[in-house]
Every structure is written in structure tokens, then in C-alpha cells.
Amino acid sequence: MGSNAEAPPPIGPDQFAGRIEAARSLLRARGADALIVNAGDSLRYFCGVPWSATERLVALAIPVSGDPWILCPRFETGSLADCLRLPLPVLTWEEDESAAAIMLASLEAGQRVVLDPDMSLRFATLLRAARPDLVFLDDVPVIDTLRTVKEPAEIALIRYAMGLTLAVHKAVFASLRPGMRASEVRRFADQAHRDLGARDGTTFCAVQFGQATAFPHGIQGDQVLGENDLVLVDMGCRIDGYHADITRTYAFGVPEPEQARIWAIEREAQCAAFAAARPGAPCHAVDDAARAVLVRHGLGPGYRLPGLPHRTGHGVGLSIHETPYLVRGNETALRLGHCASIEPMIVVPDRFGIRLEDHFYVTEDGPRWFTEPAVRFEQPFG
Incomplete structure (x- = not known):
């Protein structure tokens, strides 16, 4: 097992600065004055800080004019400096102070402030209470509008992460033995990802x-894996915060004829969904195409089982599940740079399920796979 591809460079200061300028342009267009970005994947998107949300407020403010600033507890300034990839003024607060009041102190009365859609109700309430003279906006799409369309550097990182995970899938397939426990497979996959350069493993x-x-x-x-069992492995890694997410289902030994039939339908549905993922097509068209294949084979319709019990796909990037969602009723048009999974899982209740999951990104010429899909039921990697 090995990977000859060189890892792409991480997102750099110029790209982070460009994202902040893009956010400002959207704020102006929507008549807003500032954006508050909570700790989490969106904070990482704008300034590289891989900080999960906790009970302590850590957030970034992007005003339409003037320098952005970031807030964290005073005792965390060393940790913040260690991971902050963009030079920004840092505001701090002590444990007995109002972090929300300090965060918003420089904003003027009457300004319109967009809140991160992933911000907790607790923090949103504290911010509103600290500055009742501001107008807070919850439904102005700024962050999702930017994050959903991937830059070439982001696509390169996702492609690299996907390539590592596909290599680990191949290694897992070759390692399976009767009597192996699922926990052994997970440990093997984790170490294999680390050996290939995924610092956080699986x-x-x-x-x-x-x-x-x-x-x-x-x-x-x-x-415990038995002779002639069906095997489903869904796993991923992260490179510079960007996710891989690939599922393979295959026969370990001699497959049942019905399993082989459903596997072939799953692969056909995945191909049909991929063909429907054209620039400008509504997201639901991808889901519609997968379900049409299932219906032709007597499965479904809708979410009825045997059939597909969930959406056909989800966006991927800094979050493992993000917009756009390939689901019935979603009229959002696919755009250049959209990245999403295609995984129209077929479930036969109380017997087995087949899921093949690969991701694509949208180009001017149509969708392009990040990784090659499965080949055959018994030999999924050729």
C-alpha cells in the first residue's frame, strides 16, 4: 500500500484574506454591516483555526469596513496564536467578563449583524442581550454561499484525501480474514491512514x-466476519481539514444471487445520478435519477423499502455533511465547484443493505469523480 501523489499545499493567508473580502462583498450586497463567525468549520474556513465550539465564546467578526477581529478567552491566546493562519487583532475576555459585550463593543448602534447559522442558541441569545441596539439577522446566506463553492485549492485537498481513503479501502479488502472483528478492521484502517500521511488517522x-x-x-x-458475509465499510480522513468519505460494499466469499442483483442496481443508480449532476441542474434531479433506476427494478418508490431510505447525497468539504444536499424538492442549482456524494443506498429490511459512495465535483464539462467508483461486487477495486 502506498501513495505516490504529493500532498497539495494547505490553504494560505492570501486565500483566507480573499474569503474575508468575498464575505464583505456579500454583506454589502445584502445590506448588512458585519458577520459573526462561531468556532467550528466556518472559523477554520476564514482564518484556519481548527477550534470546536464549546461553552466559551470563540468567534470571528468580519465588518464591511475596517479590520476583522477574533475573540477568545485570555488564557487561550497561546493556543490561538499557534493555529491562526491570518494576522488578525485578538480581543480577549476573562472568565468573569461578558464575552458577548467585548465581541460587539466596536459596532455602532443600529448596525445589521449576520450571525453564523451554526451558532448555538445560547451564544446568539447572549449576543442579542449584550447589544439590543443592534439588528441581528439569522437568515442572510453568507457563509453557506461561500463555503459551498469550492476553490481549486480546496478541490485538490479533497481529491488527495479521497485518494488516501481509497488506498486504505483497498488495503482493508486485502486484509479481511474469517473471524476478524469490526474493531480490528477499524484499527487497521486508522493505522493505514496514518501510514499514508493522514495525521489524524481515520x-x-x-x-x-x-x-x-x-x-x-x-x-x-x-x-465478527464470517464466511460469505456481506461487508460494508464507510470511512474517511482529513487533509488540512478537508474530508474524504467513501463507502464500499462487497462480497466476502461467495455472494448470494439477490445480493449481487441489488449491488448491480445500486451501481446503475449511482451512474444515473452522476450523469444527472450537470451544471445548472437542480439538486433534486440527482436524487430523482437514482430513484428512477430503483423504480424500474421494482424498488421503492420514494423512501419505501426495499429501496432508498434517505437522500442520494450530501455536500462535502470542511464538514463531512454540508450543502448542497441532493434530496427531493431541493431546487438549488448545481454550480461550478459544488462537491457532493452520490450514495443511493438500497436497503432490504432484515436482510442486507448495499451502499456505494463516491464524490464528484462540478466542472464546466459536467461532473467529475474524485475517485473511481467500484468495479465489481466480488472484486470492487479491479
Whole structure:
């Protein structure tokens, strides 16, 4: 197992600064004066800080004019300086002070402030209470509008992460032996990702055998692989914060004819969904195309089982699930730079499930796979 591709460079200061300027342009166009970005994936998007949201307020303010600033507890300034990739003024607060009041102190009365849609109700309430003279906006799309369209550098990072995870999938397939536990497979995958350069190892790894594959997100317990079991492995890693997420389902030994039939339908549905992912097409068209294949084969319709119990796909980037969502009723048009999964899982209740998951990105010429999809049921990697 190995990866010959060179890792792409991480997102740099110029790109972060460009994202802040793009946010300002959107704020102006929407008649707003400032954006507050909470800790989490969006904070990482704008300034590289991989800080998860906690009970302490850590946030970035992007005003339409003037320098942005970032807020954190005073005792965390060293940790913030260690990961901040853009030179920004840092405001601090002590444990007995109002972080919300300090965050908003320089804004003028009457200004319109857009809040991060992922901000907790607790923080949103504290900010509103600290400055009742400001106008807070919850439904102005700024962050999602920017994050959903990936820059070439982001696409390169996702492609690289996907390539690592596909290599680990191949290694997992070659390593399987009767009597292996799901936990052994997860440990193997984690170490394999680390060996290939994914510093955090496997960010998630779902391993399901036999009947457990009928549950989209698995069941409790440490399953044991038996002869002729169906195997489903869904896993990924992160490179500079950008996710890989690939699922393979295959036969370990001699497959049942019905499993092979459903696997072929799953692959056909995945291909049809991919063909529908054209620039300008509504997101629901991708879901519609996958379900039309299932209906032709007597599955479904809609979310009825045997069939597809959930959406066909989700966006991917700094979050493992993000916009755009490929789901019935979503009229959002696919745009250049959109990245999403295609995973029209077929569930046969109480028996088994088949999920093939690969991701694509939208180009002027149509969709392009990040990784090559599965080849055959018994030999998924050729």
C-alpha cells in the first residue's frame, strides 16, 4: 500500500484574506454591516483555526469596513496564536467578563449583524442581550454561499484525501480474514491512514457485516466476519481539514444471487445520478435519477423499502455533511465547484443493505469523480 501523489499545499493567508473580502462583498450586497463567525468549520474556513465550539465564546467578526477581529478567552491566546493562519487583532475576555459585550463593543448602534447559522442558541441569545441596539439577522446566506463553492485549492485537498481513503479501502479488502472483528478492521484502517500521511488517522470508520449492513449507520456490538458475509465499510480522513468519505460494499466469499442483483442496481443508480449532476441542474434531479433506476427494478418508490431510505447525497468539504444536499424538492442549482456524494443506498429490511459512495465535483464539462467508483461486487477495486 502506498501513495505516490504529493500532498497539495494547505490553504494560505492570501486565500483566507480573499474569503474575508468575498464575505464583505456579500454583506454589502445584502445590506448588512458585519458577520459573526462561531468556532467550528466556518472559523477554520476564514482564518484556519481548527477550534470546536464549546461553552466559551470563540468567534470571528468580519465588518464591511475596517479590520476583522477574533475573540477568545485570555488564557487561550497561546493556543490561538499557534493555529491562526491570518494576522488578525485578538480581543480577549476573562472568565468573569461578558464575552458577548467585548465581541460587539466596536459596532455602532443600529448596525445589521449576520450571525453564523451554526451558532448555538445560547451564544446568539447572549449576543442579542449584550447589544439590543443592534439588528441581528439569522437568515442572510453568507457563509453557506461561500463555503459551498469550492476553490481549486480546496478541490485538490479533497481529491488527495479521497485518494488516501481509497488506498486504505483497498488495503482493508486485502486484509479481511474469517473471524476478524469490526474493531480490528477499524484499527487497521486508522493505522493505514496514518501510514499514508493522514495525521489524524481515520476520522470515522463504520464497519458492518452480514445483516448489520441493512442498517444505514450500523448497530451496536463488535461484529465478527464470517464466511460469505456481506461487508460494508464507510470511512474517511482529513487533509488540512478537508474530508474524504467513501463507502464500499462487497462480497466476502461467495455472494448470494439477490445480493449481487441489488449491488448491480445500486451501481446503475449511482451512474444515473452522476450523469444527472450537470451544471445548472437542480439538486433534486440527482436524487430523482437514482430513484428512477430503483423504480424500474421494482424498488421503492420514494423512501419505501426495499429501496432508498434517505437522500442520494450530501455536500462535502470542511464538514463531512454540508450543502448542497441532493434530496427531493431541493431546487438549488448545481454550480461550478459544488462537491457532493452520490450514495443511493438500497436497503432490504432484515436482510442486507448495499451502499456505494463516491464524490464528484462540478466542472464546466459536467461532473467529475474524485475517485473511481467500484468495479465489481466480488472484486470492487479491479
